[in-house]
Amino acid sequence: MMLLLSSLRRSHRRLLHLHRQSHNLFSASTSPPLQFPLNHPIYMIWGSNTSLGKTLVSTGLASSFLLSPPPATNTTNTTKRRKFLYLKPVQTGFPSDSDSHFVFSKLSSLASRYNPPFSLLASNSVLKSSLSAAKSFGGCFETNEFKYGMYNLNFNEKKKVLRDEAGVSELICETLYAWKEAVSPHLAAERENGVVEDSAVMEMLEQCLSNELKFEGENETMDAFCVVETAGGVASPGPSGTLQCDLYRPFRFPGVLVGDGRLGGISGTISAYESLKLRGYDIVAVVFEDHGLVNEVPLLSYLQNRVPVVLLPPVPQDMSNDLVEWFGSSSEPFNSLQGILLSAFSERLRRLKEMPKKATDVFWWPFTQHKLVPEETVTVIDSRCGENFAVYKAQNKDFITEQFDACASWWTQGPNATLQIELARDMGYAAGRFGHVMFPENVYEPALKCAELLLEGVGKGWASRTYFSDNGSTAIEIALKMAFRKFSIDNGIFLDCAKSNLADRQIELRVLALKGSYHGDTLGAMEAQAPSSYTGFLQQPWYTGRGLFLDPPTVFMCNSKWNLSLPDWLHYENVTNNDMVFSSRDEIFEKIRDKSDLYRIYSSYITHQLSQYPGAEGTVHIGALIIEPVIQGAGGMLMIDPLFQRALVNECRRRNIPIIFDEVFTGFWRLGAESAAKLLGCIPDIACYAKLMTGGLIPLAATLATEEVFNSFIGDSKLKALLHGHSYTAHAMGCSAAVKSIKWFKDPRTNLNVIAEQRLLRELWDAELTQQISSRPSVQRVVALGTLFALELQAEGSNAGYASLYARSLLQKLREDGVYMRPLGNVIYLICGPCTSPEICRQLLIKLHARLEEFNQAKEQQASC
Amino acid sequence: MMLLLSSLRRSHRRLLHLHRQSHNLFSASTSPPLQFPLNHPIYMIWGSNTSLGKTLVSTGLASSFLLSPPPATNTTNTTKRRKFLYLKPVQTGFPSDSDSHFVFSKLSSLASRYNPPFSLLASNSVLKSSLSAAKSFGGCFETNEFKYGMYNLNFNEKKKVLRDEAGVSELICETLYAWKEAVSPHLAAERENGVVEDSAVMEMLEQCLSNELKFEGENETMDAFCVVETAGGVASPGPSGTLQCDLYRPFRFPGVLVGDGRLGGISGTISAYESLKLRGYDIVAVVFEDHGLVNEVPLLSYLQNRVPVVLLPPVPQDMSNDLVEWFGSSSEPFNSLQGILLSAFSERLRRLKEMPKKATDVFWWPFTQHKLVPEETVTVIDSRCGENFAVYKAQNKDFITEQFDACASWWTQGPNATLQIELARDMGYAAGRFGHVMFPENVYEPALKCAELLLEGVGKGWASRTYFSDNGSTAIEIALKMAFRKFSIDNGIFLDCAKSNLADRQIELRVLALKGSYHGDTLGAMEAQAPSSYTGFLQQPWYTGRGLFLDPPTVFMCNSKWNLSLPDWLHYENVTNNDMVFSSRDEIFEKIRDKSDLYRIYSSYITHQLSQYPGAEGTVHIGALIIEPVIQGAGGMLMIDPLFQRALVNECRRRNIPIIFDEVFTGFWRLGAESAAKLLGCIPDIACYAKLMTGGLIPLAATLATEEVFNSFIGDSKLKALLHGHSYTAHAMGCSAAVKSIKWFKDPRTNLNVIAEQRLLRELWDAELTQQISSRPSVQRVVALGTLFALELQAEGSNAGYASLYARSLLQKLREDGVYMRPLGNVIYLICGPCTSPEICRQLLIKLHARLEEFNQAKEQQASC
Numbered sequence A, B: 001m002m003l004l005l006s007s008l009r010r011s012h013r014r015l016l017h018l019h020r021q022s023h024n025l026f027s028a029s030t031s032p033p034l035q036f037p038l039n040h041p042i043y044m045i046w047g048s049n050t051s052l053g054k055t056l057v058s059t060g061l062a063s064s065f066l067l068s069p070p071p072a073t074n075t076t077n078t079t080k081r082r083k084f085l086y087l088k089p090v091q092t093g094f095p096s097d098s099d100s101h102f103v104f105s106k107l108s109s110l111a112s113r114y115n116p117p118f119s120l121l122a123s124n125s126v127l128k129s130s131l132s133a134a135k136s137f138g139g140c141f142e143t144n145e146f147k148y149g150m151y152n153l154n155f156n157e158k159k160k161v162l163r164d165e166a167g168v169s170e171l172i173c174e175t176l177y178a179w180k181e182a183v184s185p186h187l188a189a190e191r192e193n194g195v196v197e198d199s200a201v202m203e204m205l206e207q208c209l210s211n212e213l214k215f216e217g218e219n220e221t222m223d224a225f226c227v228v229e230t231a232g233g234v235a236s237p238g239p240s241g242t243l244q245c246d247l248y249r250p251f252r253f254p255g256v257l258v259g260d261g262r263l264g265g266i267s268g269t270i271s272a273y274e275s276l277k278l279r280g281y282d283i284v285a286v287v288f289e290d291h292g293l294v295n296e297v298p299l300l301s302y303l304q305n306r307v308p309v310v311l312l313p314p315v316p317q318d319m320s321n322d323l324v325e326w327f328g329s330s331s332e333p334f335n336s337l338q339g340i341l342l343s344a345f346s347e348r349l350r351r352l353k354e355m356p357k358k359a360t361d362v363f364w365w366p367f368t369q370h371k372l373v374p375e376e377t378v379t380v381i382d383s384r385c386g387e388n389f390a391v392y393k394a395q396n397k398d399f400i401t402e403q404f405d406a407c408a409s410w411w412t413q414g415p416n417a418t419l420q421i422e423l424a425r426d427m428g429y430a431a432g433r434f435g436h437v438m439f440p441e442n443v444y445e446p447a448l449k450c451a452e453l454l455l456e457g458v459g460k461g462w463a464s465r466t467y468f469s470d471n472g473s474t475a476i477e478i479a480l481k482m483a484f485r486k487f488s489i490d491n492g493i494f495l496d497c498a499k500s501n502l503a504d505r506q507i508e509l510r511v512l513a514l515k516g517s518y519h520g521d522t523l524g525a526m527e528a529q530a531p532s533s534y535t536g537f538l539q540q541p542w543y544t545g546r547g548l549f550l551d552p553p554t555v556f557m558c559n560s561k562w563n564l565s566l567p568d569w570l571h572y573e574n575v576t577n578n579d580m581v582f583s584s585r586d587e588i589f590e591k592i593r594d595k596s597d598l599y600r601i602y603s604s605y606i607t608h609q610l611s612q613y614p615g616a617e618g619t620v621h622i623g624a625l626i627i628e629p630v631i632q633g634a635g636g637m638l639m640i641d642p643l644f645q646r647a648l649v650n651e652c653r654r655r656n657i658p659i660i661f662d663e664v665f666t667g668f669w670r671l672g673a674e675s676a677a678k679l680l681g682c683i684p685d686i687a688c689y690a691k692l693m694t695g696g697l698i699p700l701a702a703t704l705a706t707e708e709v710f711n712s713f714i715g716d717s718k719l720k721a722l723l724h725g726h727s728y729t730a731h732a733m734g735c736s737a738a739v740k741s742i743k744w745f746k747d748p749r750t751n752l753n754v755i756a757e758q759r760l761l762r763e764l765w766d767a768e769l770t771q772q773i774s775s776r777p778s779v780q781r782v783v784a785l786g787t788l789f790a791l792e793l794q795a796e797g798s799n800a801g802y803a804s805l806y807a808r809s810l811l812q813k814l815r816e817d818g819v820y821m822r823p824l825g826n827v828i829y830l831i832c833g834p835c836t837s838p839e840i841c842r843q844l845l846i847k848l849h850a851r852l853e854e855f856n857q858a859k860e861q862q863a864s865c
Helices: A006-022 A054-066 A099-113 A131-136 A185-191 A198-212 A217-221 A265-278 A296-302 A324-329 A331-362 A417-433 A445-456 A472-490 A493-497 A523-527 A585-589 A591-595 A597-612 A642-654 A676-680 A707-711 A732-746 A767-774 A808-816 A838-864 B006-022 B054-066 B099-113 B131-136 B185-191 B198-212 B217-221 B265-278 B296-302 B324-329 B331-362 B417-433 B445-456 B472-490 B493-497 B523-527 B585-589 B591-595 B597-612 B642-654 B676-680 B707-711 B732-746 B767-774 B808-816 B838-864
Strands: A035-037 A042-047 A081-091 A120-129 A151-161 A169-178 A222-229 A255-258 A283-289 A309-312 A379-385 A388-395 A397-405 A465-469 A508-514 A547-550 A554-558 A561-565 A620-627 A638-640 A659-662 A686-689 A701-705 A779-785 A788-793 A827-831 B035-037 B042-047 B081-091 B120-129 B151-161 B169-178 B222-229 B255-258 B283-289 B309-312 B379-385 B388-393 B399-405 B465-469 B508-514 B547-550 B554-558 B561-565 B620-627 B638-640 B659-662 B686-689 B701-705 B779-785 B788-793 B827-831
Touching (some): A035 A198, A042 A265, A054 A081, A054 A099, A054 A169, A054 A255, A054 A309, A054 A324, A054 A331, A081 A099, A081 A198, A099 A120, A120 A131, A131 A151, A222 A331, A265 A283, A265 A296, A265 A417, A265 B417, A296 A309, A309 A331, A331 A379, A331 A388, A331 A397, A379 A417, A417 A732, A417 B417, A445 A465, A445 A701, A445 A732, A445 B331, A465 A472, A465 A707, A472 A508, A472 A620, A472 A686, A472 A701, A472 A707, A472 B472, A523 B523, A547 A597, A554 A767, A561 A585, A585 A642, A591 A597, A638 A779, A642 A659, A642 A676, A701 A707, A767 A779, A767 A788, A767 A838, A788 A838, A808 A838, A827 A838, B035 B198, B042 B054, B054 B081, B054 B099, B054 B169, B054 B222, B054 B255, B054 B324, B081 B099, B081 B198, B099 B120, B099 B151, B099 B169, B131 B151, B169 B198, B198 B222, B222 B331, B265 B283, B265 B296, B265 B417, B283 B331, B296 B309, B309 B331, B324 B331, B331 B379, B379 B417, B417 B732, B445 B465, B465 B472, B465 B707, B472 B493, B472 B508, B472 B620, B472 B659, B472 B686, B472 B701, B472 B707, B547 B597, B554 B767, B561 B585, B585 B642, B591 B597, B591 B642, B597 B642, B620 B642, B638 B642, B638 B779, B642 B676, B767 B779, B767 B788, B767 B838, B788 B838, B808 B838
Parallel strands (some): A042 A222, A042 A255, A081 A169, A081 A222, A120 A169, A255 A283, A508 A547, A508 A620, A659 A686, B042 B255, B081 B169, B081 B222, B508 B547, B508 B620
Antiparallel strands (some): A120 A151, A554 A561, A554 A638, A554 A779, A686 A701, A779 A788, A788 A827, B120 B151, B465 B701, B554 B638, B554 B779, B686 B701, B779 B788, B788 B827
């Protein structure tokens, strides 16, 4: 009886993956991004259980909307048409049950019973059905050859109720997919060999909406209203098995929840409401049939009166009078409901419209010259689903369109749609269970589990302690304090200075670091980077740059080949051609290069620099090495020759200089391995993580350290402890998000990109397209590694560098294609999540490639003028 | 028909408040803190709807547990007793429905049908009922005088099924509260004049558990198992109207969810599961009656196979054979379920036990000398509910006990239990709708709403821009950059230095600040504070202290009087006695003091200091004033004379030195007003907020600034923009939490402490107790203001200061009383939330007062020895 059969589990896990992948459908097609109009209200009708009267509510709304006195004619004397669109994407029990037919026939009959009757053009269509449903539907079908999938039923029925030609109201009812058995859609679909992918449902729904609510001149004077009625309860599976609340999530239409007025109905209604909220839906009203149990009182109390509750009169058991009386007595609540929905719709639109102006009035965006951001360029993000933003646009008409978040919400983003809802549930749970609890001297599950996962994962083989903080900058400041303490103890500095006051501070500690590095924006983190656009007096009046900053060799792809680029200090004659070009990216990382002449050149340069620095005075010490392994992010997505970084690590290890890896950007699969240290083939003494650690959801950082580093803070006095902490250190929500994400990303069952044996992500960026792009004349270099695809545009003078606006027109075009990118001056990049499918990445590259061609041509034209 | 009646709304809001307050019941009584044993498993039985067979599941578990072969005798030949405790806290439809009677009679009958019969002692009690239920129950009651409330029914029935005397199993069934009508408990309670407060239900439940599962020697050999069966669905209202999932939350017993195997049941089961998770419950198994719809398949897929699903055979419609056959055929699933519950219980206990050791192995706590934190002093926090931790303890026996979080989770915590669940829902929604989306050049609702609320609230009258960051430290670093830029532009420094390289940096900017101030742990924030325990080379090798740091006058209560304490620089003869003592705390803040001699003394001192600093060189400028208004937190909860801070602000304003208020600790009602600036009666140019801003849930910070400050960053180049930002800047989750909390705290409908007219919190700390405490000889000073109650213990030498362990024994005792505090050396404090009731605060003071007495006596004894 017990369902613990592992084979069952496995098969369903596979099924689950199938469904998950299909969430990304919009980006997977080469068609334009998903989009839907905002010119007319579209509402989902949800039920907190099955058989609570969703269709009665749809019918009542249709009746309210269509069967009221004709709208006043406007000044130009053209009549405003009214159109009610009823969509039932998924219908089971067909044809005996057909909700679209019910709405169609009920409205026709209600219209004709008025005296005089209301003018109404009504139609009902059923587009596709399973074979069994089609057969039951009768008629003659050529179904001999047809065994699997859905049959094109294309059934249509029409009725006209006419009083006069003017002011005709129109009712369009459509069932998109129908199955015969009156069971849950996933079961009917399976039993009737008529499984439909989520993508198909969503595309057909999008198509119906666009056809019926389309932006056309003649529709300017159309008043339309659309409801999309779900099947069963909010979390009933759709035809593929995906829960309907997940299936329809990319649209995130606002909803009406049909609740339950019976005994036990308060609970079911509240729970259904919470399931919808957890997925980011807005519920505009709750409506239910009155059973005399005053369920509305606790419901209103629960909803804090923020969501109106509408009561419907009891539905008669005796249906003989065709519910005409019932609809009559329900006209008041349905009119109220319609009013609520219309005003919520216009309120939403008003807010969306005013947002850009308000944003430019009250925000102070970081890294943004406000003078360069006019109101009309502000992006209004209505929501996100997995890797995609839903963006509000107001070009001619209002609509919502999808854009792939290729800036990975500024380098943090990781979840696909499935992980997002998992995280949402976990966030609710963490807040409900812990809220926030203080960390020092305490332990609680999410913090402990997170620390354990970090030490077993990115810290494996070297780290034994986890120090939590809030973001990359703070993690770096902590790392520096750790390294300096360790260095001081090792070098006997500690004893001299422990009690010293400022005047006695003879010793000065500095870092060894690379030019182009970036470790965060707080002063301590800034001090560890070389002078740059970010460090001038204008930005950082207190910056001095406390380090020895070396110019590193870099690698990149150009004209389809991976090349080495050497800094000025390295005389080319010493380097063989063999060392300058790589046959593949893998070759760059190969350990065998440690035996090369180049390695010896690197090492001796580093040795020379360290011995020369800072000159004769003995009071200045290099107390730490700090590097971003493999990729320098903010510096311009530069890939540093890993051989050089290995040489740095080895030389510092030899001198007992603590080694800090800044993996804030590179950690957690950003570069295709759980840590960039793994790619480099070295271990640090201290490493910093943030960004993707929480799946890209909320701020949390960790500084990992070896037991030796930890021990340099042990003593009898609290004053010897590391006195750096933030109030939310190891906050339960962040740790919970990290626990889920760290596990999710590395598990081949949840992340199909993980190649389990190699502990690497499969290649996400199409090799051929990458080479093609790297060969465009407008492209100076390409770096494709893990989830990162970066390229530097060929640019000179003020077109190059961080402040450049050179890429702007290119990125504008890509946004129209549904790709949201943000430049680093003339460097642009696509970043996907660790779970993003290679197919989606390929689509991004195709779009980028096409727009680069245009860009190139435009630049060439400009040049020739 | 529509329920928009505002009077109804109002009355229910009041009702709601009543319920909310009662959540805090455990702290409101003088009795010991809530606690329950962990020596035996206790499970909640939840239903995803009513009538799904919760009681069948309870009965099945009882049968599995009691009616299996007697346990093997142990080595000492004593028999292990088995006891199954079935508790039904809330029963409606009584006496015709009585689930405890059902379990009682069914078990007795099952036991006797075995051959030979199982030995069983069974009892069933009904403790309290409404009068109507009592009357229906029959018998002779003295009910004439009894009209309202609950009647002490104290009904008890017993049965014995005996085979032999050894190995007797015991079944205890108890109904705690019963009502007659078969409707939702809140409705029955209301209709039968038998409303029961949440606190009463919880206390009686605690009592029953403690009686039956008590830690006694003889019970050492008892095997017990307890289920607490809820009424209706998970979110069905309890007798007071509080949803049951909220009512029982302080216990957070793990649960079994009885799901729904019918059509539509997948959705209801998933939604109920999500409602429980949202409240921080752990659901260990889902069990439901099989209706042949294979609902288990989508459920297992949804649960990702992490929660086992158990199927029960269909319950026969024909009950004539008394379900004996059904229980027979269900023994396998019930045994499995029991196994799952027992192993989850021991797994939970194992994890709780190992947590302190693991924590000391893998954590590196901030501000913690690990050598001083042995494993046994680590606090294991199992959860929090509102202001209280649920702490796991293993003294002799394992149990969970409640501790009031008086360190306010390190100065951030704000929500009571009601706000916590509201925030949990909002966090789920924000994650589901937005996850995280990048901020620069974008707008999304939570960020916009949060910025608007900040500008209308704490920024009202001065601020026009919101700059988001992650925590107090980063907010301060941003504020400094803002102030210095403004100062530079105003003073023509900008033009000289814009393009300057390091060598050219002639100009040095410093801050004017107060000794004892603390602005955060990153280097930039540290540089703005005076040298302290936190700034030595040992901690901050890069610290130099870039400021003019003044020693401020402070105020505090001592011997029941508010006194002024002057720093050395101020000659006492200049100050009248009148100025040294205040008749009340309000007097300290009075604006009339601006006319006093003292104000002139303060002003001229400040003027003198500014004119003398830093001597002859003209390159060093005071570019900003930075203060924590009213209270210096980390510096030791020092209350600075507001008159002195006003003088500072006025003098700097006169000199066009930008003024920064660090309201990270003081903001959002911490001190009884939404901002401390309001108490001070001054406005800044820039102010920083964090901690309580999100209700104390997750990290988020904001730096607010005037339009003039903002304008000093406007120009043609991006390089003139403020280039400081963190990846999660303005993250949707943080902004959503802030939006909810900012509104909640200031609204008198949700925060009963708010005095609407005055925009102040009512006095939370009992005046008499405060005076008494301030008069203890062991107490040097007291500061009670808003949500803060701080006191400094009289201490000398190494007993004083940040590293002191002087308060340790005192705080240990208070933890035993259920009060969790953390010292700042010899300064200890209680911090409550903005919504905490004065009664709870009074209880805290009573406990503190009593323990101070003990502490005092112990110190006196030590001294006399």
